[in-house]
Amino acid sequence: MDVSQFCLEGKVALITGGSRGIGEVTAIGFAKAGADVVVASRKLPGLETVAGAVTDIGRKALAVEAHIGRMDQIRNLVEKVVAEFGRIDILVNNAGTSIAASAMDIEEKAWDAVMNLNLKGLFFLSQAAARIMKNNGGGKIINVASIDGYEAQPETCVYSVAKTAVRMATKVMAKEWAQYNIRVNAIAPGYIETHLLNAKWWDLSDEETKEAKAEMAEGIPLGRIGDPVEIANAMIYLASDASSYVTGQTFLVDGGVLL
Ligand SMILES: NC(=O)c1ccc[n+]([C@@H]2O[C@H](COP(=O)([O-])OP(=O)(O)OC[C@H]3O[C@@H](n4cnc5c(N)ncnc54)[C@H](OP(=O)(O)O)[C@@H]3O)[C@@H](O)[C@H]2O)c1
Structure with missing residues (x-):
């Protein structure tokens, strides 16, 4: 086994959100693993702060x-990524939003906002990137799903619907684009x-938020809320050649909460 397979040296990665x-x-994890990184959001x-951190590591950033x-x-x-780097090797469809609303109350505008970002944007950005990857001999796409795409929770209505669809979009793209050496996988984070997580408790005091988090942690088999780096570690695996025989999968990184 060669651990250099986890290396992203010479790759260009586009990360939304x-x-x-x-x-x-x-x-930052991708840059440390050797990739040049484009970050995008509104x-x-x-974004400029993150791009600065990437260049401090010695990689190119946009x-x-x-x-x-x-x-x-x-x-x-x-167009901007191609103009700057000429290709996209890795796309991470991470940008996402949630609107707290029940199925009884959700309004069309909120439905469209969540669907347009979490599903439509994810799909059409993947399509645009895949056309470039196809011409360059392949690539990797990683979609960010959620545990809410497995289990219906109160007030998550449209978010859960979108995240469930992300898992199927991942499978459809993986099956169609395997012939172009494009692997498509998803990560479903837990808490x-x-x-985004802290927005759940926007109306609570600091003390109440602390209690709500402690209660949440009690329901997680590993006994704690996860750290973003624990998702980034899984991203590096899926973005690298270490996962060369994996496609169409959704990888739960959730501390066991769905068990
Ligand atoms: N944290 C969790 O517990 C959890 C659990 C399951 C799944 N997830 C998923 O993980 C992903 C990342 O979430 P996070 O927890 O890191 O949330 P976060 O801290 O709120 O970050 C969200 C990112 O998405 C960007 N964004 C929001 N709306 C956008 C839009 N319309 N266009 C482009 N970028 C947009 C935000 O930047 P701007 O404001 O600059 O646009 C920000 O960079 C999401 O897909 C989320 O659903 C998170």
Whole structure:
């Protein structure tokens, strides 16, 4: 066994939602593993900080402002990456959002916002990247799903529907694009310490949030909320040649919470 198979040296990776949370830590992890990294999201300041961290590691970086729920901005993003690097070897469809709403109350605007980012944008960015990867001999796509795509939880309605569909989109793309040497997998995180998780408790005091988190941790077999780096580690496996015989899979990284 050769551990250099985990290396991403010479690869160009595009990570959406790369300005904070799981995307930020993955960008830095990929750079440490040797990749040049493009980070994309709606707000440039956060992206520029992450791009700075990537260049400090000694890799090339590009920060691109892009709303992944909008087709014109997806096209613009891909054009910018190709203009700068000439190719995309790894795409991480990480940008995602959740709106707390029950099936009884959700409104069309909220439904569209979540679906356009978490599913439509993920699909069409994958399609655009796959066309480039096909011409360059292959690539890897990693989609970010969720434990909420397995189990119905209160108030997650459209998010859960979108994340379940991400698992099937992963399988469809993997099956069709295997012939082009494009591997497509997904990671389904459990509860991970990020802005998105903390938004669950936006209306609680610090003390109440601490208690809510302790209660959440009690329901997780490994006894704690996950760290974004624990998702980034799995990303490196799926983005590298170490996972060369894996495609179409959704990899649960959840501390055992679904057990
Ligand atoms: N944290 C968890 O417990 C957990 C669990 C399961 C799944 N996940 C999934 O993990 C992924 C990353 O989440 P996270 O926890 O790291 O959340 P986060 O800290 O809130 O980060 C979300 C990222 O997505 C970007 N983003 C949001 N809307 C966007 C849009 N319309 N277009 C482009 N970028 C957009 C944000 O940047 P801007 O604001 O600059 O756009 C940010 O970079 C998501 O797909 C989420 O569903 C997270």
